[in-house]
Amino acid sequence: MLTLRALGLVDYVPTYDAMQAFTAERGTDMPDELWICEHPPVFTQGLAGRGGHLLATGEIPVVQTNRGGQVTYHGPGQVVAYPLIDLQRAGYYVKEYVYRIEEAVIRTLAHVGVTGHRVAGAPGIYVRLDDPGSHALLPQRPQKTQAGHTSPEPDFTGLGKIAALGIKVSRHCTYHGVALNVAMDLQPFERINPCGYQGLQTVDLSTIGVVVSFDEAAQFLGHQLSATLAP
DSSP: EEEEEEEEOOHHHHHHHHHHHHHHHOOOOOOOOOEEEEEEEEEOTTOOOGGGEEEETSSOEEEEOOSSSEEEEETTTEEEEEEEEEEHHHHHHHHHHHHHHHHHHHHHHHHTTOOOOOTTTTEEEEEEOOTTOOOOOOOOSSSOOOOOOOOOOOOTTEEEEEEEEEEEEETEEEEEEEESSSSSSGGGGBBBOOGGGGOBBOOOOOOOOOOOOOOHHHHHHHHHHHHHOOO
């Protein structure tokens, strides 16, 4: 059972510190939690982050973090969800955890008539720019690779990224999480190579013609995460 906490608009660094403290102090009998919030403008850099992906950050602060991945942007109008899950107790591994988070985003998008897609080699969820509701399978979707063959480089042709994912696992317990773009100022994404990919277009629900409130999107994403992350 996930304890859901709606934090509202909160600064990134204190929230990051609180996630680390919660994870460091939690015992095996502490219930899992799901924090839902939004942040004032901030760029966050993952452990693998390269300075060259920060193009023109300007007045927006850059925070170094211990999550996986490269640089991303958080700002008002983006639903950020932080699942604090004991994976050992839940009974599944990191790869499945990532899959379940992505599945929750896909279900949330379906609720508003948008089809979310996975791209091979690039965590997160993407939408077709020309037809966001299309159910047609992407040629660049994850597929089994034959023995001896390497996975292709991620191909974002015709796609926009609508949800970014970055996680950390410590002593089988997760923190950091996923960010879904609802209705936000997307210009700061142009100041970085999002998730380390030059020219990757970032979109939000508003850009692709979906009118939904932050609260509704947050509530539905929280519900879907609670369902998909259950043991």
